[in-house]
Amino acid sequence: MRKKFKEATGNTLAPLRPHLKWLVVGFAIVISFGSILYTNSLVEQIRDREQRQIEIYASSLEFLANESENVNFFLILDEIVAANHSIPVILTDENEEPEDFRNLEKAERYTPGDDRMNFLRSEIQLMKEAHPPIEVTLKDDQDNIYGHKYIFYKNSFLLNQLRYYPYIQLSVIGLFGVVIFMVLNYIKRVEQDRVWVGLAKETAHQLGTPLSSLMAWSEYFKDLYPDQKEALLEFDKDVDRLKVITDRFSSIGSEPQLSLVNVADAIDEIVIYLQKRLSTKINMTVSTFPNREIDGRINPSLFAWVIENLCKNAADAMEGKGSIHISILRANEGRVAVDVQDTGKGIAKAKVKNVFRPGFTTKKRGWGLGLTLAKRIIEQYHQGKIFVKHSEINKGTTFRIYLNG
Numbered sequence: 001m002r003k004k005f006k007e008a009t010g011n012t013l014a015p016l017r018p019h020l021k022w023l024v025v026g027f028a029i030v031i032s033f034g035s036i037l038y039t040n041s042l043v044e045q046i047r048d049r050e051q052r053q054i055e056i057y058a059s060s061l062e063f064l065a066n067e068s069e070n071v072n073f074f075l076i077l078d079e080i081v082a083a084n085h086s087i088p089v090i091l092t093d094e095n096e097e098p099e100d101f102r103n104l105e106k107a108e109r110y111t112p113g114d115d116r117m118n119f120l121r122s123e124i125q126l127m128k129e130a131h132p133p134i135e136v137t138l139k140d141d142q143d144n145i146y147g148h149k150y151i152f153y154k155n156s157f158l159l160n161q162l163r164y165y166p167y168i169q170l171s172v173i174g175l176f177g178v179v180i181f182m183v184l185n186y187i188k189r190v191e192q193d194r195v196w197v198g199l200a201k202e203t204a205h206q207l208g209t210p211l212s213s214l215m216a217w218s219e220y221f222k223d224l225y226p227d228q229k230e231a232l233l234e235f236d237k238d239v240d241r242l243k244v245i246t247d248r249f250s251s252i253g254s255e256p257q258l259s260l261v262n263v264a265d266a267i268d269e270i271v272i273y274l275q276k277r278l279s280t281k282i283n284m285t286v287s288t289f290p291n292r293e294i295d296g297r298i299n300p301s302l303f304a305w306v307i308e309n310l311c312k313n314a315a316d317a318m319e320g321k322g323s324i325h326i327s328i329l330r331a332n333e334g335r336v337a338v339d340v341q342d343t344g345k346g347i348a349k350a351k352v353k354n355v356f357r358p359g360f361t362t363k364k365r366g367w368g369l370g371l372t373l374a375k376r377i378i379e380q381y382h383q384g385k386i387f388v389k390h391s392e393i394n395k396g397t398t399f400r401i402y403l404n405g
């Protein structure tokens with residue numbers, strides 16, 4: 001229970017953000033759907049109105065035509081459709097041959113003749129697919145049907161615009177959102193960078209002064225108490241370690257220098273150091289493939305920090321007993337792969353994606369910064385990659401690092 005609690009609270013930075021993200025995404029989806037539904041209902045209403053308008057036109061036509069013979073349909077069309085400046089209409093005879101049209105700008109551009117007729121015929125086919133034509137029945141005085149006319153029509157430009165408007169609007173807003181998101185992300189990264197670098201520089205700077213004075217004290221005491229040399233050598237070792245730490249902080253606070261070094265040699269050195277400090281029940285081994293001559297571009301002091309962090313995590317996961325195996329492999333494209341494999345308790349699948357997040361820890365006394373730092377060192381300072389290559393509960397975990405050769 002206690003552990004669970006730790007898991008939940010240790011992860012202080014992480015849990016809020018994904019929720020907030022989903023809340024924003026959910027809100028955006030609701031707004032998008034709402035806006036599309038609302039415009040769709042507007043489109044429906046306008047479509048109905050346009051259809052009614054055409055029907056009124058048709059029945060007026062019918063009425064006028066049946067009132068008197070020899071009625072001039074074109075005149076009627078002009079009179080009635082004059083009120084309508086937007087719905088494209090074609091009036092045809094019984095054989096669907098165009099007789100007149102309105103609100104078809106494209107057709108106006110053709111000079112009257114075959115071309116225009118052909119255009120109108122193809123337009124009629126398109127209009128047919130959109131709406132069935134309205135039939136006008138022509139009757140004489142005795143109510144005998146003597147002919148038909150058809151009115152073809154399609155949605156007005158306004159209606160079409162309205163139909164696509166929400167999609168265009170949402171795409172523009174979406175694009176805007178993506179740009180804002182990228183800018184904010186960039187600002188956040190720049191700020192984080194500044195904090196990291198500033199803090200590291202300041203730490204290195206602050207440690208520098210007492211460190212030089214400690215070294216001076218050591219020399220002074222060696223002269224003063226020659227019989228205490230042994231103890232003072234141990235003291236020197238600790239001072240050296242502090243120097244290494246200061247050096248790391250100062251490297252992370254400035255543009256680190258990379259050099260081409262034999263990765264196996266660098267790792268051997270780290271393993272020798274770690275072996276002395278980790279439990280004796282932890283067996284550390286190193287292997288290389290295809291041979292030991294594998295050079296990688298690294299900053300040895302920062303790279304050591306990464307390997308140390310990985311090995312410490314491995315030791316924690318094994319609760320002081322098990323083996324850590326580091327393999328150095330020549331990978332393709334001139335890269336070098338370094339695998340750090342342990343026989344520890346493994347990482348649950350759902351947590352794998354969180355391990356590099358700042359603040360994510362499952363340990364009582366963990367800061368959840370070890371892997372964040374490792375990722376930063378490998379990816380930003382070495383232009384490499386680090387990820388969980390494999391992990392199985394109660395079997396072990398393998399972290400992989402790619403370095404440039």
Ligand SMILES: Nc1ncnc2c1ncn2[C@@H]1O[C@H](COP(=O)(O)OP(=O)(O)OP(=O)(O)O)[C@@H](O)[C@H]1O
Pocket residue numbers: 309313314317342344345346347355356360361362363365366367368369370371372397
């Ligand atoms: N080899 C591993 N096996 C199992 N779990 C691991 C391993 N490496 C990391 N983890 C998990 O990832 C978490 C984050 O590791 P990270 O090194 O970033 O922080 P931490 O070790 O908890 O704290 P610290 O800041 O002191 O390193 C760990 O708490 C642990 O749950």
Ligand SMILES: [Mg+2]
Pocket residue numbers: 309312313369370371
């Ligand atoms: Mg750690």
